[in-house]
Amino acid sequence: MKPLRYLPALGIIAVIIALWWVTALGSLIFPTPLAVVKAIAELAREGTLLQHVYASLYRVTIGYLGALALAIPLGSLMGWFPRWFGAVNPVVQILRPISPIAWIPLAILWFGVGDASPTFLIFLATFFPVVVATASGVHLVEQQYVRAARNFGVNGFKLYQRVIFPAALPNIITGMRVGLGVAWLVVVAAEMVAINSGLGYLIIDARNAGSRYDLVVAGMVIIGIIGFGLDAVMRRLESLEEVRWRYGT
Amino acid sequence: MAPDAKITVRNVSKTFRTGRGGVQALEGIDFQVGEGEFVALVGPSGCGKSTLLNMLAGFDRPDTGEALVDGRPVLAPSRKGVLITQRGSVFPWMNVQRNLGFGVNGMPEAEQESLTRHYIELVGLQGFEQAFPHELSGGMLQRVEVARALMAKPDVLYMDEPFAALDALTRLRMREELIRILERERHTCILVTHDVEEALHLADRILVISTRPGRIQRTVEVDVPHPRRLSSIRLVALREMVLSELGVTQGEDRTARPAVAGTGVQKLTAGWASDN
Numbered sequence: 305m306k307p308l309r310y311l312p313a314l315g316i317i318a319v320i321i322a323l324w325w326v327t328a329l330g331s332l333i334f335p336t337p338l339a340v341v342k343a344i345a346e347l348a349r350e351g352t353l354l355q356h357v358y359a360s361l362y363r364v365t366i367g368y369l370g371a372l373a374l375a376i377p378l379g380s381l382m383g384w385f386p387r388w389f390g391a392v393n394p395v396v397q398i399l400r401p402i403s404p405i406a407w408i409p410l411a412i413l414w415f416g417v418g419d420a421s422p423t424f425l426i427f428l429a430t431f432f433p434v435v436v437a438t439a440s441g442v443h444l445v446e447q448q449y450v451r452a453a454r455n456f457g458v459n460g461f462k463l464y465q466r467v468i469f470p471a472a473l474p475n476i477i478t479g480m481r482v483g484l485g486v487a488w489l490v491v492v493a494a495e496m497v498a499i500n501s502g503l504g505y506l507i508i509d510a511r512n513a514g515s516r517y518d519l520v521v522a523g524m525v526i527i528g529i530i531g532f533g534l535d536a537v538m539r540r541l542e543s544l545e546e547v548r549w550r551y552g553t
Numbered sequence: 554m555a556p557d558a559k560i561t562v563r564n565v566s567k568t569f570r571t572g573r574g575g576v577q578a579l580e581g582i583d584f585q586v587g588e589g590e591f592v593a594l595v596g597p598s599g600c601g602k603s604t605l606l607n608m609l610a611g612f613d614r615p616d617t618g619e620a621l622v623d624g625r626p627v628l629a630p631s632r633k634g635v636l637i638t639q640r641g642s643v644f645p646w647m648n649v650q651r652n653l654g655f656g657v658n659g660m661p662e663a664e665q666e667s668l669t670r671h672y673i674e675l676v677g678l679q680g681f682e683q684a685f686p687h688e689l690s691g692g693m694l695q696r697v698e699v700a701r702a703l704m705a706k707p708d709v710l711y712m713d714e715p716f717a718a719l720d721a722l723t724r725l726r727m728r729e730e731l732i733r734i735l736e737r738e739r740h741t742c743i744l745v746t747h748d749v750e751e752a753l754h755l756a757d758r759i760l761v762i763s764t765r766p767g768r769i770q771r772t773v774e775v776d777v778p779h780p781r782r783l784s785s786i787r788l789v790a791l792r793e794m795v796l797s798e799l800g801v802t803q804g805e806d807r808t809a810r811p812a813v814a815g816t817g818v819q820k821l822t823a824g825w826a827s828d829n
């Protein structure tokens with residue numbers, strides 16, 4: 305990749321920062337970019353930055369992996385067996401449109417104010433996109449591959465492992481990418497309520513305890529950068545040779 | 554015909570039930586194929602050729618009669634009879650080498666490796682072992698398809714218009730390659746094709762199937778040794794015979810042979826296959 309490729313993107317970011325700076329100069333409360341950079345440096349010095357980032361990432365990791373572990377097998381069953389689809393899909397479609405944020409009160413009721421509540425919310429947020437993508441990916445596996453595999457005597461779980469799963473993998477990865485994006489949105493929202501660590505907590509705490517808007521924006525910037533990083537990891541997955549055939553590149 | 558034929562198809566009929574009633578694809582088909590024999594099936598579109606291959610490869614069952622391989626009905630697909638289709642089924646998520654290995658899973662690694670090397674060479678894909686299917690041409694993909702099938706050491710190779718998606722020149726090359734490969738490793742083969750010249754070039758015997766419901770209308774023995782010249786008097790005569798069985802009326806200038814075999818027949822077959 306040539307560095308020139310990044311030039312337009314960097315240019316747009318520079319323009320936004322410049323506009324922000326101009327707007328912020330006239331305000332006593334809204335921080336300038338410089339103030340935000342200083343705030344990030346302060347958080348980093350204190351060591352709280354890493355602590356909050358770690359807390360958020362930990363919850364996302366556990367909730368996300370838990371959701372994948374359940375959603376991929378369930379989605380596969382739904383995609384392959386019409387009976388499973390008929391039985392499970394209505395429930396999935398009813399629960400799916402409910403925003404994970406709406407579950408916050410119940411999550412706190414059930415799991416208290418520790419790590420469990422946000423982890424549960426992440427699980428919910430990730431589970432549905434991955435189930436739906438896996439089910440449709442498996443359902444759409446081309447018959448000629450399945451027939452060829454059977455012709456070579458590959459059946460049962462081996463057929464799933466060697467043909468159905470890899471054939472559906474591009475769809476599954478797309479679902480995983482959507483899921484991870486939603487997970488990162490949700491963790492911050494979940495941490496704004498009844499939790500005392502994480503990037504969401506950092507933002508709410510900075511506002512409540514002394515209107516430190518430089519820290520509020522610092523938290524936002526870090527959330528954005530990490531979200532960008534997570535998406536970049538998922539894009540790497542999409543560029544693997546084993547799945548590229550589906551994306552047409 | 555020998556009673557110990559490799560393949561025996563006896564009085565096979567097949568009707569498909571659809572929402573709009575039934576379609577009778579085949580009616581009372583009878584034929585035998587000997588060990589190591591190459592038989593071509595030609596016939597108009599929709600006459601049940603693919604249905605017949607599907608039944609022999611174990612993907613479908615006849616309604617009446619029996620389709621026997623080695624004297625036994627084929628109850629399920631297996632490596633004993635590998636089917637190659639026009640749509641192709643090379644797995645796009647595996648490189649060429651792993652595609653070839655797919656059919657022989659469970660074989661010791663060293664053995665599998667040397668076998669893969671042998672077949673890569675046989676179909677002329679050296680240097681493309683690590684390539685993924687989306688990086689290959691249509692002709693190369695069909696070679697992978699053929700190599701993967703042969704590597705599983707099937708007793709019978711079923712080919713359902715394997716080269717139909719290729720251009721005329723590549724198709725001709727693939728034919729020559731197939732002849733070369735089969736000279737080195739003899740297999741019992743059944744080929745379905747729309748291309749009469751392809752059938753004449755490859756087969757020991759051609760079965761002409763009638764319009765739906767498909768019945769065997771005529772059997773043509775291609776009693777010409779390899780290498781065959783399609784312009785030889787005998788093959789031209791056989792070609793006329795097959796085409797007239799298919800109901801193709803010939804033009805006056807039929808003695809004027811096209812330089813590249815296959816391009817001419819495309820035009821000729823276009824007439825009778827227009828109900829495609």
Ligand SMILES: Nc1ncnc2c1ncn2[C@@H]1O[C@H](COP(=O)(O)OP(=O)(O)OP(=O)(O)O)[C@@H](O)[C@H]1O
Binds near residue numbers: 570577578596601604
């Ligand atoms: N699964 C199916 N359900 C319903 N009808 C079918 C099915 N498979 C085949 N048929 C019908 O059976 C007939 C024979 O089909 P088949 O595919 O065997 O023809 P074919 O000789 O291979 O034709 P072509 O040369 O065009 O490939 C057709 O009329 C087709 O519509």
Ligand SMILES: [Mg+2]
Binds near residue numbers: 713
């Ligand atoms: Mg067909």
